[in-house]
Amino acid sequence: MILSKKVINAQALERNEHLFKCPVCSAGMEIVEQSKMVCTENHSFDLSKAGYVNLSSHIHVTKYDKSLFSARKKVIDGGFFEPLLDYIYGAVLPQGSGTILDAGCGEGSQLAAILQRLPDDVTGVGIDLAKEGIATAAKEHPGNIWCVADLANCPFGDSVFNVILNVLSPANYAEFLRLLKSEGLFLKVIPGEDYLKELRAIFYDDPKGQKDSDHVMRFEQHFESVxxxxxxxxxxxxxxxxxxxxxxxxxxxxxxxxKLEQALSMDIPMITVDFTVMSGVKKK
Ligand SMILES: C[S@@+](CC[C@H](N)C(=O)[O-])C[C@H]1O[C@@H](n2cnc3c(N)ncnc32)[C@H](O)[C@@H]1O
Ligand SMILES: [Zn+2]
Structure with missing residues (x-):
């Protein structure tokens, strides 16, 4: 029997409903009839046609729309992040089996690419505030957990994740510390100062991006073995x-x-990609 993406995603949610807490009242949640997620206080969240669940308490209009995610997917599928994904895979592998949260996962290709290389018993959970990103993720990468949710108010219980990834997205350290298991790994990726410098030079007449020392300092305040x-x-x-x-x-x-017009007409055979990756475990 061929299962629909909604059923495949609903089954992944069912297997992992213990991870969740209600974003309204913090009670435990369960999947009912593979069609909704309901807490013990009866707050109810329908699964979409593609099988993701929207656990965000209000509607967010963001600049991250369908066309942006479709562009992002094209670039990612073209191998743009490959060396970064190799690095993340290498960092995550020693954590063994368990549950990985990608906080600010966009359209999910990065988490899906990493999960593909990890053992089957690793569970992947992607959250993003942008519905369009999560809808694409649920359609393109069924079998994982995809939720519209605010990373500043994550709909999960305490100490449930072995790994949290936070790639080119905002962080919420209080939430990440709450969600991470005691030996769990947090890995954050920020753009380095040369990231896309060829484009930056056209747009802003200044090819250098921000220094990353503030990010590193904040990271070190919360994590050790950095x-x-x-x-x-x-x-x-x-x-x-x-x-x-x-x-x-x-x-x-x-x-x-x-400037946009100028950039689009340029011939840029090579583009500079530059990331700073910080990883660490919770301070004891
Ligand atoms: C530059 S994109 C990175 C997406 C993905 N990690 C990637 O690298 O392709 C930043 C993402 O952060 C998400 N985001 C911003 N604020 C958020 C929040 N408070 N909660 C969840 N996601 C958020 C945006 O919707 C967007 O998808
Ligand atoms: Zn509730």
Whole structure:
């Protein structure tokens, strides 16, 4: 029998309902008839047609819309993040089986790519405030858990995750510390100062991004055994990936229409990718 994506995703939720707490009253939750998630106080959240659940308490309008996620998916499928994903895989593997949260997962390709390489008994949970991202994730990568949720008010119990990933997304340290098991790993990726410097040079006449020392300091306040690495490489940019790359990056949000036009007509055979990756465990 071929199961629908909704059923496959509902089954993943059912197997893992113990992870959840109600975003309204913090009570435990269960999946009812593979169609909704209900807490013991009767707050109820329907599963979508694709099988994700929206546990966000209010509607958020964000700049992350369908076209941005479709651009992001094209670029990711083109191998843009491959060296970064290799690094994350290497960092996560020693944690063994368990549950991984991707907080601010976007359209889910990064978490899906990492899960594909990990043992089958690893459970993946992706949350994002942008419904369009989660809808794409649930359709493209069924069998994992995809939720619309605010990472500042995560709908999960305490100490339930072995790993939390936070890639190019905002962090909420209080929530991440609450959610992480005592030996669990937190890994945060931020853009390095040379990230997409060729585009930055066109948009802002200044190729250098922000220094990452503040991020590292904040990270070290909350975590120990901190490892900080730089993952930098040149990505060969096929002509057809230039427009999606410009569309996907928040760097382009502040650029004038003229600068955008100029960037779109450029020939950029190689683009600089530069990340700082911080990882650590909870302070005892
Ligand atoms: C630059 S994207 C990164 C997405 C994905 N990790 C990637 O690298 O492709 C930032 C993401 O953070 C999400 N985001 C921003 N604030 C959030 C919040 N409070 N809770 C959950 N997600 C949030 C956005 O919706 C967006 O998908
Ligand atoms: Zn409730």
């Amino acid at each position: 490892q900080t690495d730089r993952i930098a490489y040149e990505f060969p940019l096929d002509k057809e990936l230039l427009a999606p790359l410009i569309r996907m990056t928040p760097l382009s949000w502040g650029a004038s229409p003229e």
